[in-house]
Amino acid sequence: xxxxxxxxxxxxxxxxxxxxxxxxxxxxxxxxxxxxxxxxxxxxxxxxxxxxxxxxxxxxxxxxxxxxxxxxxxxxxxxxxxxxxxxxxxxxxxxxxxxxxxxxxxxxxxxxxxxxxxxxxxxxxxxxxxxxxxxxxxxxxxxxxxxxxxxxxxxxxxxxxxxxxxxxxxxxxxxxxxxxxxxxxxxxxxxxxxxxxxxxxxxxxxxxxxxxxxxxxxxxxxxxxxxxxxxxxxxxxxxxxxxxxxxxxxxxxxxxxxxxxxxxxxxxxxxxxxxxxxxxxxxxxxxxxxxxxxxxxxxxxxxxxxxxxxxxxxxxxxxxxxxxxxxxxxxxxxxxxxxxxxxxxxxxxxxxxxxxxxxxxxxxxxxxxxxxxxxxxxxxxxxxxx
Amino acid sequence: xxxxxxxxxxxxxxxxxxxxxxxxxxxxxxxxxxxxxxxxxxxxxxxxxxxxxxxxxxxxxxxxxxxxxxxxxxxxxxxxxxxxxxxxxxxxxxxxxxxxxxxxxxxxxxxxxxxxxxxxxxxxxxxxxxxxxxxxxxxxxxxxxxxxxxxxxxxxxxxxxxxxxxxxxxxxxxxxxxxxxxxxxxxxxxxxxxxxxxxxxxxxxxxxxxxxxxxxxxxxxxxxxxxxxxxxxxxxxxxxx
Numbered sequence: 001x002x003x004x005x006x007x008x009x010x011x012x013x014x015x016x017x018x019x020x021x022x023x024x025x026x027x028x029x030x031x032x033x034x035x036x037x038x039x040x041x042x043x044x045x046x047x048x049x050x051x052x053x054x055x056x057x058x059x060x061x062x063x064x065x066x067x068x069x070x071x072x073x074x075x076x077x078x079x080x081x082x083x084x085x086x087x088x089x090x091x092x093x094x095x096x097x098x099x100x101x102x103x104x105x106x107x108x109x110x111x112x113x114x115x116x117x118x119x120x121x122x123x124x125x126x127x128x129x130x131x132x133x134x135x136x137x138x139x140x141x142x143x144x145x146x147x148x149x150x151x152x153x154x155x156x157x158x159x160x161x162x163x164x165x166x167x168x169x170x171x172x173x174x175x176x177x178x179x180x181x182x183x184x185x186x187x188x189x190x191x192x193x194x195x196x197x198x199x200x201x202x203x204x205x206x207x208x209x210x211x212x213x214x215x216x217x218x219x220x221x222x223x224x225x226x227x228x229x230x231x232x233x234x235x236x237x238x239x240x241x242x243x244x245x246x247x248x249x250x251x252x253x254x255x256x257x258x259x260x261x262x263x264x265x266x267x268x269x270x271x272x273x274x275x276x277x278x279x280x281x282x283x284x285x286x287x288x289x290x291x292x293x294x295x296x297x298x299x300x301x302x303x304x305x306x307x308x309x310x311x312x313x314x315x316x317x318x319x320x321x322x323x324x325x326x327x328x329x330x331x332x333x334x335x336x337x338x339x340x341x342x343x344x345x346x347x348x349x350x351x352x353x354x355x356x357x358x359x360x361x362x363x364x365x366x367x368x369x370x371x372x373x374x375x376x377x378x379x380x381x382x383x384x385x386x
Numbered sequence: 387x388x389x390x391x392x393x394x395x396x397x398x399x400x401x402x403x404x405x406x407x408x409x410x411x412x413x414x415x416x417x418x419x420x421x422x423x424x425x426x427x428x429x430x431x432x433x434x435x436x437x438x439x440x441x442x443x444x445x446x447x448x449x450x451x452x453x454x455x456x457x458x459x460x461x462x463x464x465x466x467x468x469x470x471x472x473x474x475x476x477x478x479x480x481x482x483x484x485x486x487x488x489x490x491x492x493x494x495x496x497x498x499x500x501x502x503x504x505x506x507x508x509x510x511x512x513x514x515x516x517x518x519x520x521x522x523x524x525x526x527x528x529x530x531x532x533x534x535x536x537x538x539x540x541x542x543x544x545x546x547x548x549x550x551x552x553x554x555x556x557x558x559x560x561x562x563x564x565x566x567x568x569x570x571x572x573x574x575x576x577x578x579x580x581x582x583x584x585x586x587x588x589x590x591x592x593x594x595x596x597x598x599x600x601x602x603x604x605x606x607x608x609x610x611x612x613x614x615x616x617x618x619x620x621x622x623x624x625x626x627x
Contacts, residue, residue, distance in 0.1 A: 010486075299486065301445060303469055303502075305469050385436055385440050
């Protein structure tokens with residue numbers, strides 16, 4: 001215990017009497033923190049933009065067309081599939097999901113959106129936080145997500161105009177906004193939800209599809225009676241329902257086009273930034289220790305143990321790193337306030353927390369060499385008595 | 387001047403030299419130093435006095451022979467016990483870089499007490515008193531960088547003595563001082579050694595500083611070639627006669 005108090009005393013005194021030097025190191029760590037947190041937030045934001053709707057599904061499994069390789073856009077299910085899925089024992093509920101993209105043109109700047117159809121109250125349709133769900137049939141009603149509201153100022157009760165390319169013509173449709181759901185970004189676009197028949201009428205489609213008014217779902221979201229039986233139910237569904245393949249939510253997300261590649265890129269950037277951080281911090285602390293060789297020699301010669309000298313370095317590194325991460329975190333928060341909502345930054349994810357933990361570790365990791373060096377300093381050589 | 391604080395018995399320190407072979411930096415040296423006795427270890431460069439001092443400071447293990455500080459044989463102690471012995475039984479001042487640069491004069495002295503678990507209020511008062519005795523009462527809160535070389539050496543002397551060690555070692559304590567300051571520092575050192583009944587050894591190449599010591603040990607080529615105990619002879623040596 002005495003060793004700890006002695007080390008703490010030395011560490012604190014040195015920091016207090018060399019504020020400028022330690023603040024400089026902390027500021028370097030703060031800049032690295034700023035960079036790492038922004039990369040983490042960008043990764044989280046991009047991931048959210050891509051997967052948010054799928055990740056928020058009130059379901060454990062997703063049914064795709066067989067051999068569609070779990071690709072939502074490549075999957076187009078038969079209209080009877082939903083009934084077959086609902087009949088399978090262990091399925092609590094199931095809902096069809098229809099996906100396409102479109103554009104709201106009743107704004108100063110047209111807004112690209114994901115246009116989804118799902119059945120209110122079923123998996124795939126998020127609950128409204130304002131207004132009401134749309135009516136069924138061909139009702140010209142839409143529920144928008146908070147992303148649309150944020151980017152366009154459209155409110156519940158407004159009318160919006162949708163442009164859709166059908167065959168070779170641009171068609172325009174008017175929808176009344178009746179409800180609002182939480183942010184449900186899909187394919188990096190904010191989302192509107194419409195009834196199935198309305199979706200089929202409005203979706204962009206080639207001329208060949210225009211004669212068929214049957215809406216074919218891309219996927220079916222399946223809610224299980226026992227959410228723990230994912231593997232069992234996946235197998236049961238694939239056995240009892242023909243022409244389908246089933247994936248859990250994580251597999252579905254990982255098969256969203258570009259998702260894995262994009263996340264790998266962002267994670268690699270983050271990892272390299274941390275690695276550079278470790279090297280920079282390591283360099284700083286090593287230079288500090290090299291400058292302190294005679295001082296460490298005196299400490300050891302007058303009876304300080306290696307433990308006290310090493311622990312003092314560890315405490316200094318921890319304090320300096322924590323200060324740097326704190327300053328960096330504060331700067332990141334201030335900078336984030338100035339970014340428009342269209343930039344996909346999300347600071348509330350586990351990724352940011354992991355980044356902070358990793359940042360707190362880079363100091364001790366980077367300083368490891370300098371700590372070992374400090375412990376190994378021989379007082380005889382340090383004091384030039386050898 | 388009764389108890390023997392330091393006993394050196396037939397100490398040999400051998401180093402391997404580049405290209406093969408060995409050299410005895412200290413060659414069969416024996417001497418005692420009693421409590422309250424101030425001894426100078428002199429000799430030309432390469433005579434082995436610094437190696438001897440390193441052995442006495444428990445920073446270097448002798449190849450052969452015995453070094454007993456307060457009856458404890460250094461050669462028989464493991465590294466942990468040597469560290470403990472250094473902080474409890476030995477006081478040390480060096481040529482330069484003596485003080486911890488981020489501690490004030492008072493903190494530097496009191497640090498020695500902290501090392502020994504006695505860094506309390508009474509310890510701080512003792513540190514302040516000792517520094518005042520050394521003429522540094524107005525420098526208690528000064529960092530080493532804010533003090534002159536002589537003032538720093540006096541702080542180092544206070545640090546070497548504050549924990550009442552059995553043995554106080556000084557390696558060229560006047561090397562970075564002008565003549566006047568050097569005399570002042572060594573005189574103060576000698577007075578405190580005598581008053582506090584500690585055994586003191588000063589390594590110096592400046593024979594003028596021998597005027598304050600009780601005995602001079604002269605080394606050459608690793609051997610102890612001469613012991614001067616006669617006060618008149620010591621004074622002659624100090625005058626360069």
